[in-house]
Amino acid sequence: MYQLDSKIISKKQISEKYFLFTFESTKIAKEAKPGQFVMIKIDDNKTFLRRPFSICCVNKNRFNIVFKVVGRGTEILSQKKVGDILNIIGPLGNLYPISQSPIFVAGGTGIASLLFLAQSIRFAHPRINSGATIFIGAKTKKDILFESEFKKLGCKVIVSTEDGSYGKKGLITDIFKKFLLPTPYSLLPVVYTCGPKPMLKKIAGICEDKKLKCFVSLEEKMACGIGACMGCIIPVQSSEFRVRSKNLKSPNYELRTTNYELAYKRVCKDGPVFDAEKIIWE
Amino acid sequence: MKSISIGKLKLKNPMMVASGTFGYGVEFKDLVDLNKLGAVVTKTITLEPREGNPKTRIFEVQYGMINSIGLQNVGLEKFVKEKLPELKKTTKTPVIVSIGGKKKQEFIKIVEILNYEEIDGLELNLSCPNIMGGKIISQDKKETYNLVSAVRKKTKFTLITKLSPLVTDITEIAKASEDGGADAVSLINSFPAVFYRSPLTAYRLPIFGGLSGSCIKHIALRMVYLVTQSVKIPVIGMGGIMNTKDALEFFKAGAKAIAVGCANFVNPNTAIEIIEDLKKWK
Structure with missing residues (x-):
């Protein structure tokens, strides 16, 4: 640092x-x-x-x-x-845990960190990426980034746009779900995803159904970036930090009802990469 | 840049970092030479761990920020066992521990435990704007007096009280602290404020938090000036100190020591740069 x-x-x-x-x-x-x-x-x-x-x-x-x-x-x-x-x-921040059988799902600029990951995996295990797939979702053709970079790395690239101006038409989450259905795996893949939060939540849900390991990279408003201010938090299920939350009367007059044993983890220091199954999605 | 004393505590220079903006100190060790600081003031510790407020907690505003952290902290036990030893191992700079609670008994219990620890001073956070359902103790001079005098009887450490700017007469509260036996007063804490998310969206609820940054500097200067005129104990000035010019203004207003607050997020070396600058002035 x-x-x-x-x-x-x-x-x-x-x-x-x-x-x-x-x-x-x-x-x-x-x-x-x-x-x-x-x-x-x-x-x-x-x-x-x-x-x-x-x-x-x-x-x-x-x-x-x-x-x-x-x-x-x-x-x-x-x-x-x-x-x-x-x-x-x-x-x-922390790192993506590297696996031998990656699937990448990117939305918008979320593809940035996944390109870095794909390059590192390629560098460490030259053969792997030939079997890797990247799903790139965007609103329209103009917003598709790094398609050729992933192709150069040997990845299979599947693109979708919401308006159908390029690749498949529709949400990348739906296309990802369909893709997972018939494929038989020799090695259980690990899903890496980065993009808008609703997309991450859906991908995490699909992976949970299919019993696939999924790592999400989160974005949050931050002040310090080094874990000091406690400003950028994400609720996660916790066993180590047991605080039983009741219906807390909020100073912000927002509805703040929490019934889990939760802990707020710092996106900047404990993340930005989290194991998707630990996250309590809103 | 001369050394100063606050109560029994001697500081090699009058530059501190404000509670809540510097974590438990160790977060900054790779970026900041902690040994150069006059003192490190920790994030406020409470008796039990606190999970803090739900997100979003940080909002940027013109010339400052609003935070709604809600005193998320690891609690006294983990602080004493893990965070404090880590900080003491990293630096010889005096450590002032900020403590908070809803009731007097909580403060007393914390102090009784910290009395056996290797710390250099205590700062009573009587002014957090973000405690759920809690009120700001330092808005009431009697309560301030009662709490400070009760803590004073329990500890020999240098005792500082941190005051809220949201009062009709700050000098009364500072006087109550002095009468209660405080060695110094710290002012000001962040100013209670409201943030509205994008006015165009349906989200209409106000977010309550504490306003800090350059935008509160001149309010802080006034309060520091008024308090130095009315009490004999030292005043530690803070509120929007971003650079050397700001620091000099606080000294001019009568502060004996000063603390850098949310500028630590913007530039972690703000305090160090001010120290270096002031050395040239002598």
Whole structure:
């Protein structure tokens, strides 16, 4: 984990709202593992907190991030130029546990960390990816990222768009479910998924039904990114941290009813990768 | 940058980190040279572990943030057995433990146990804006006096009380702390506030939390100034300190020591950079 100034050495606008940035940092590139992220200080005045971004892939002295412009922070970031220097903390968070029989399911920019994972698996076990499948879901053709990169790695790529403008028409979760039906497995696959939360929840549910191991990578609003502020939490089933929750009267006047033995885990430090079966989905 | 004393506690410099923004200290050890700090103030510890508030807990606002953590912490036992030894192993910098509770008895029990630990001071968190169903103790001068004097009788540690800005007259509460036997007062805690999620969505419920960051600095400065005029014990100033200029303003307002709060999330080395800057000033 480092805090350092890093230069943008290349910037690519993939589609209207998607950007790929390459930063120069030997330290982060050397230490980063698939699943990890960086916290970027985007602007001194217009934004207050840093923003988290998954590390998409690394190469010697550089690492990439992919993001979609969704708010003020990403808007300002998208306007940065090659040569600009930003303060970055990273690499942060835990790693994807590597398996020999992966299936990837990506939604939107969630594909970033999965590309890094697929590359690492390919590097560690050159033969595996030829049998690996990646499901890429997006709203429309423009939002499909890294199809050719996964093909180069030897993965079977299945694409779907909600509007049918490319690949199969429909939600990637439905296509993933159909795909799982007839396939016989010699080695039980492990599912890795990253994308919007409703998609993750569905994929986790499908994997639970099929008794497949599933790892999800979560996104959450963060303040510190290093496990100190307790701001980015996800409820998980817990045995170690037993707090019996009753109907807690909420200070936020929200309905806050919890009946599980739950623990709030930090997405930044205990995650962002979680075993899907532990998560209590909302 | 001179050394200072608060009660019996000697600090090599007057720069501290504010409770709740620096975890249990160890989270920052890879990024910050903890030995350079005047003191580390831990996240508030309660007698039993607390799971904290449901998500979302962090909201960025103009020049600051609103948090609704709800004092998630590991509880006294795990703190004493794991977190504190880890921190003491990492640094020789004095450790001030922030403690909280709903009732006086909870504070007393915590103090009775901490009396046997290798800590350097206690900060009574009488002002957390996020405790479910709880009220802010430091909004009532009698309750503040009762609690501080009860704790004072039980411990020889340097005793600091952390005050809420949400009062009609902050000097009364500071005076009550002084009369109760506190060695110093810390002010201000985050300002109770409300956040509305996207006004365009159907989600209409307000999120209650604590506002901190640059946007509260001038409120904090006023309160620090007023309190230093009315009590003899040292004032530890905090609230929106982001840089050296802010720090100097707090000293000007009469603070004997200062603490960096949520700036730790933005730049973990804020306190260190201020220390280095102030060395040049002498």
